[in-house]
Amino acid sequence: MVHQTNRAATHSDIYQFPAQRFDDAGPSCTHAPRGPTTKQPGTGLPQAPNRDKPWSASQRPRPGPESNARFEQTDLSLQPTPLSAQALIEKEPIRVVHGRRAVCDGGGGPLGHPKIFINLDKPGPRPCGYCGVRFEQAPHHGHEH
Template sequence: MSSSRIFARSLSSSAKARAPPSGFFARPTGEAQTPARRRENRANVVAAPHTPPHVPSEQSPNYPATWSKSQNPRPEAMRGPRFEQIDFSLQPLPLSAMEMIHREPIRLTKKRVVACDGGDGPLGHPQVFINLDKPGPKACPYCGIRFEHDHAHH
């Protein structure tokens, strides 16, 4: 039987065309079609979102609370489908640099406006200008280094 006849036969609506073609492998119907062993349908198994008990509740080993208004506590931040099968004992738990920045001395300057770039080139951050007109130390929004205008030198 040529391929054009098979194609024409599949488009026909006659009873002869709807009959199973001879010579093709036909799938058996009825009970023989069900497998002997029933497979578990994995599409219906859905993981429930939860925070594993071994996830530490503190933000950092050296700083227990959040340090920003927009920051979520660690157990609330580590949920959802991205964190379902993650072993948190293998994930980094970086130390907070807040204590280190707090120990950094305030840099006194004679200028009213200072520029902070965070260090040497690629190790730093974008250059920002900090206005020191108002009294008290002002922190860089990127790295936290504090600057203050030295009023003794006018």
């Protein structure tokens, strides 16, 4: 004869595991971690052949062959390295404007950018925010007699 009770099974009746105590001694893992703990940055390649230094504080160098299996057997010295646009714009001469405002549209047409007006009241060259072309007000503008 089996004795049955009207009491419902509780959580403690079903899951009876011994209590475990975790102290602040650290992780219980005793094996050495796999692989290097910190990734060593490679020497990297320069971003552009006409630019020696990085143009941004957060710029990372181009990845070398050790960074990806795709470049493992690739001779990166034979791959194309485009010129830096910043160095090319620096070679562009400053455009002198006989007025207080310069207009830049990036060359016009479908390859340009929206037309913007650049205020030239302050002395010195002012670059276009889109393409970087520099404009400067003609010296002694407004003082011709």
